[in-house]
Amino acid sequence: MSEKNTLIEIEDLSVSFPGPPGGRRLQAADRVRLSIYPGQTLAVVGESGSGKSVSCLSILQLHPIPPARYDGGRISWRPDDTQAPVDLMTKSERAMRDIRGNQIAMIFQEPMTSLNPVYTIGSQIMEAILLHQDVTRQQAKEIAIRALSDVGIAGPEARLKEYPHQLSGGMRQRVMIAMALACQPKLLLADEPTTALDVTIQAQILELLKHLQHEHDMAILLITHDLGVVAESADVVAVMYAGRVVEYANVHALFERPLHPYTRGLLRSMPVLGANVDRLDTVMDGATVPEDFPAGYTVHAHEITPDPELGYGGPKVRLHEVEPEHWVLCEPDEGGGNPTFPRVGYVRAMTPAGE
Numbered sequence: 001m002s003e004k005n006t007l008i009e010i011e012d013l014s015v016s017f018p019g020p021p022g023g024r025r026l027q028a029a030d031r032v033r034l035s036i037y038p039g040q041t042l043a044v045v046g047e048s049g050s051g052k053s054v055s056c057l058s059i060l061q062l063h064p065i066p067p068a069r070y071d072g073g074r075i076s077w078r079p080d081d082t083q084a085p086v087d088l089m090t091k092s093e094r095a096m097r098d099i100r101g102n103q104i105a106m107i108f109q110e111p112m113t114s115l116n117p118v119y120t121i122g123s124q125i126m127e128a129i130l131l132h133q134d135v136t137r138q139q140a141k142e143i144a145i146r147a148l149s150d151v152g153i154a155g156p157e158a159r160l161k162e163y164p165h166q167l168s169g170g171m172r173q174r175v176m177i178a179m180a181l182a183c184q185p186k187l188l189l190a191d192e193p194t195t196a197l198d199v200t201i202q203a204q205i206l207e208l209l210k211h212l213q214h215e216h217d218m219a220i221l222l223i224t225h226d227l228g229v230v231a232e233s234a235d236v237v238a239v240m241y242a243g244r245v246v247e248y249a250n251v252h253a254l255f256e257r258p259l260h261p262y263t264r265g266l267l268r269s270m271p272v273l274g275a276n277v278d279r280l281d282t283v284m285d286g287a288t289v290p291e292d293f294p295a296g297y298t299v300h301a302h303e304i305t306p307d308p309e310l311g312y313g314g315p316k317v318r319l320h321e322v323e324p325e326h327w328v329l330c331e332p333d334e335g336g337g338n339p340t341f342p343r344v345g346y347v348r349a350m351t352p353a354g355e
């Protein structure tokens with residue numbers, strides 16, 4: 001992975017919303033950093049309100065401003081490996097319209113939020129194709145039929161004439177995937193794509209996504225509450241808590257050797273096989289990163305690699321420089337410590353002696 005360029009790299013993304021009258025703004029995403037390589041699946045997990053969707057929507061610059069405010073960050077997007085990356089945060093609305101649905105597509109939990117009930121399936125898929133591709137109506141229809149057939153919909157030509165309400169929930173989700181993939185995006189943002197479906201259909205849709213990802217060499221950013229889905233589908237995992245990414249790791253490392261106390265709590269809350277859990281419980285109270293780092297994993301400020309670019313010698317190390325890719329947010333030296341370093345930073349995970 002490390003010799004490849006990242007497809008997308010989010011650095012220090014901060015997004016806030018107005019707080020209560022007279023109160024502080026709500027920091028929904030707080031210096032979020034994530035990266036995804038081409039063809040990879042990154043799962044973003046964390047309890048309700050931890051900032052998963054806010055971070056995801058920021059990629060497509062979909063927050064209405066106001067009330068949202070981008071407080072900083074960079075989203076480097078490199079759909080073509082031979083070209084320099086562009087920063088999506090600086091793109092105009094017009095440029096973003098070209099990118100949305102074309103280079104980066106999105107599917108949601110509830111397909112009815114993206115499917116229009118008064119138009120046929122065919123006209124909606126064809127409209128998405130005609131918007132981004134230089135093709136005739138007849139060609140768009142052929143692409144739509146192929147897209148429906150690719151997502152396992154039988155008799156696709158007849159289905160084109162149907163309305164969303166004539167389809168089951170699972171079918172609607174397949175149609176939405178067909179629509180999202182019709183323009184062959186490099187990155188699919190999938191926000192809880194299977195939460196509203198029953199377990200068998202969930203498994204089918206995840207299997208379908210995996211298959212299509214392979215066919216199209218597409219990366220997926222998958223937001224989910226379901227750690228079973230993470231274990232099944234993800235290559236890497238970012239754990240979010242209170243607007244921050246507290247841990248980022250390869251899926252095996254995360255399950256086998258979770259480092260952050262929040263991640264450990266999250267894994268402990270993993271439902272027993274067969275239990276139906278809609279939302280994970282809150283596993284940690286309080287809005288700050290805990291101080292009780294497990295013995296052996298304690299990180300001191302002097303172990304944080306300084307980055308001269310930041311001027312103040314802040315803790316910033318690029319993700320692709322390390323193997324294995326395992327990062328944890330820490331709060332070293334409560335009370336100040338070395339004044340050269342800020343108190344909070346990301347560090348490379350270390351294996352304690354004896355492991």
Ligand SMILES: Nc1ncnc2c1ncn2[C@@H]1O[C@H](COP(=O)(O)OP(=O)(O)OP(=O)(O)O)[C@@H](O)[C@H]1O
Nearest residue numbers: 017018028046047048049050051052053054055067
């Ligand atoms: N439009 C908005 N106006 C005000 N606050 C918002 C808005 N959108 C999100 N927030 C707040 O930002 C925080 C992060 O929300 P976000 O939707 O990203 O959480 P999430 O991790 O995706 O949760 P869920 O799993 O429930 O979707 C929450 O406190 C939420 O209330």
